[in-house]
Amino acid sequence: MNILQQISDQIDLGDDEKVYELTTTAIEQKIPVKQILDEGLLQGMNIVGRKFKEHEIFLPEVLMAAKAMNAGMELVKPLLLSGNVPMKARVVIGTVRGDLHDIGKNLVGVMLKGAGFEIIDLGNDVTPERFIETAKAEGAQFIGMSALLTTTMPVMKEVVDRIRSENLEDKIRTLIGGAAVSKGYAEEIGATAYCYDGSNAIDYLNSVI
C-alpha cells in the first residue's frame, strides 16, 4: 500500500507512533512534504472528520486521530517552514474579555489543531487589544472568538470594529462562536463567519483557505 495511504489509515486508527514512523519513512523516501501533508496527514483527518459527522466515531477517536496527526506534523512542520511551503493557516483563539467560559473554545482549539491549523490560544478574559496585537505579531490570518454571555458578546464587535478601523480586514478575518452568538449576530457586527461547533469551524476554514 502507498505509504501516504498508510499514514492516512493510521491517523484514522489514532496510532501516533505508527504515524511518526511512517512520516519519517516518507520524508526519507523524498516524497515532497506538501504531498505528505495533503495526501497523508490531512487526508487522514478528512476521513476522521467525515466519520465524526456521520456519528460513526465519537470525539475521543477524533482527538486520538488529531494526536496521531500532530505526531507526523511535528516532523513535517520544520520542512514546510524551511521550504517556504505555507502551513494551513494560523488562528488566534480566545474567550472574550469578562467571559470565563473556555470549555468550548478549548475544544475548538484542539480540533482545529488536529485538522492541521496552527493555533495560538490566548485563554479566557481576552481584551480586543490582545487579540489584535497577537494576530499582527504572529501573522495570523484568523481570530476565533468565543462568548457565552449576553454581557460579553459586545466585545466581539469591538474586535471587528478595530480591525476595520486599522484597515486590517484583508489580512485578519474574524470567526465567532459560543452559546450567546449566532449567524445573525455575526452578520450584524460584520464578523467574517459564525461557527456553531468545532467541525463547523474546520469546514469553514478549509473552505476559505
Place this chain on the structure above:
Amino acid sequence: MGIRPVIYFLENNLIEKILSEARDLLCKLGITLHNREVLELLSGYGATIDQDKYHVLFTNDIIDKALGSTPASFKLYDVLGNETHDFSGTNSYFTPGSAAINILDNRTNEIRKPNTADYIHFSKLMSGLKYIASTSTAFIPADVPGKISDSYRLYLSLLYCEKPVVTGAFTIEGFEIMKDLQLAIRGTKEALVAKPLTIFSCCPTSPLKFSDVTSQNVVDCARFGIPVEFISMPLSGFMAPVTLVGSLIQHTAETISGIVISQLTNPGTPVLYGGSPAIFDMRYETTPMGAIETMMIDCAYNEIGKFLNIPTQAYISLSDAKSLDAQAGLESSMGATLAVLSGINNISGPGMLDFESCQSLQKLVLDNEICGMTLRMARGIEPKEDFPSIPLFQELLKEKHLLISKHTRKYIREEHYFPGRIINRANLSRWKEEGELSLTARANQEIERLLKEYQPSRLPEDSIKELTRRMEDEARLHGMDKLPG
C-alpha cells in the same frame, strides 16, 4: 398518613466512599482559588496556601467544621414577608430555569434575544403559576447595559411578582446593588437575614476551581446571610470522569469547597447542595440536560447532600429541544418526576429549552402542569375514610355511581389533580369541535388568560419607590438615564 414515595440510586457505603474520595481530592490534590481574601481566610483555619499559584489544600478539620455549621434546613419568604418555602426533608419546590440567553417568542416562534417587555410578561405569568413556588431571574433583557443586566432582572422580578427569587450576580460589583434591592424590600440587614428573599447561584469552575467572582459572591452572600446554591457542573467524559461515580466525586469535592468558603465566612449561612452537571455528548459537542445520565447524577448528588444533612437543589426538569415538541415534554417530565421522587428540595428547570439557553413562556405554562402532577405524586397514596369500605360500596351498588357521594365531594379535589386547559382531556369529537387546538395554541391561550388575570404585586408603595430609586441610581451610573418601559 401515606408514604412519601422516594427513590434511591446510591447505597450508603457508596456515598461514604464518594465522600472519602472527595475529601482526599480536597486535602491531597487541592483546588485552584482565584481570590486572595478567601485564600487568607482558609489559611487562617489551617489550610495550606500557595498564593502565587492560587492553590489551596484543605484539611479534614476545615471540612468537618464547615459541614458541622451548615444548616439542615432553611425557609424563604416572599416580598410581603410570608413564608413560601421550607427547605427540609424531602419537601420539593420548583423554580424556573434561570439566566437564559434567548427566549422562544410565543407569537412568532422565533428564538431571539429577550427584552424588558418579555421579562415583565414572564414575571406576570410567574405570579399566576401555582406549582412553581419561586420565580427566577430567568433570562437577560438585552435592552439595558450589560453591567446592570443581572440586577435589572432581579429588580423586575421583585416589582412584578411577589414570589422569592432564585438569582445570581454576573460580577463581583453586581452583588452590591442586588443586595441593596433586597434591603429596599426588607428594610434592614437583620430583617433580610431573618426572612431570606432570594437564593444566589454560585458556580465553581470544573474541574476543581473557584473563580474570583464566584468566591467573592459566596463571601458577600454569607456576610448578608443570603442563601447560596452551589452549582457545580462536571461534564462527564470531558471535564470530569466519564463514569457517573467519577463525576459524583468531582461534584462532591467542588460543592464541599464552596460550603467551606461560605461557612468559614459566616457559620450557619443557609446553602443548598446544588448543581448542574451534565454528561458531554461526544457526537454533538454539547451538554445535554435531558440526558437520563445527567438526571441520574443530579438525583445521586442530592442523596449525598441529604446524607450530609444539607438541603439540595438541581437543574433538572428541563429540555434540550428547540421548540415545545414531544422531546421537550418527555425530557422535562422525566426530570421533574425523578427530581420529586428523589426529594430534591429546589428543582430548577421549568420553561427552559436548548441546554439552559432558551426560556419559553409556552413551555413554562406546560411545565407548571408537570410540576403540579409530580407534586401531587409526592403526596403519595393516603387512606381517607377508606376503611371499612363496605358502606361506600353499598352506596355505589345502590346509587349506581358515586358522583354525588359525600365521600367523592369531600375528597375529589385532594385526590385528583386537575390540570389547566393546556392538558387536553376532551374526547376526540369535543377536541375537534373546539378547534383542534395544538399544544402551542393551548399554551398561548393560557398565557393570554394568565396575563389578563394578573394582579399587581401588593408590595407597599414605599418599597416600590425605594426599589426603583436604587435601580435608577445604578442604571445612571452605567449611562442609562431612564429605565426601559
